[in-house]
Amino acid sequence: MSALPFEKDVAENETALKFAMNHNNLYSGRLNAHMEKLSLTCLKILTDTRAIKEIDESFKILTAKFIKNVIMLREEDQ
Numbered sequence: 001m002s003a004l005p006f007e008k009d010v011a012e013n014e015t016a017l018k019f020a021m022n023h024n025n026l027y028s029g030r031l032n033a034h035m036e037k038l039s040l041t042c043l044k045i046l047t048d049t050r051a052i053k054e055i056d057e058s059f060k061i062l063t064a065k066f067i068k069n070v071i072m073l074r075e076e077d078q
């Protein structure tokens with residue numbers, strides 16, 4: 001997690017975030033210590049101009065929902 005977000009291979013950010021989303025669904029709360037890095041990874045996926053062709057629009061929507069439903073709710077709980 002300390003390497004997130006990846007700078008050189010934008011597609012790897014998608015893979016890492018998919019893993020984190022699945023892990024969060026199975027083990028809610030275990031990624032709380034890594035939310036800052038996951039937030040940066042989400043933002044990289046949504047804003048990196050290299051991601052326009054490499055990352056599907058439907059995954060970008062899923063990423064935005066992850067920010068809203070997981071990351072922001074965690075921040076509100078603190």
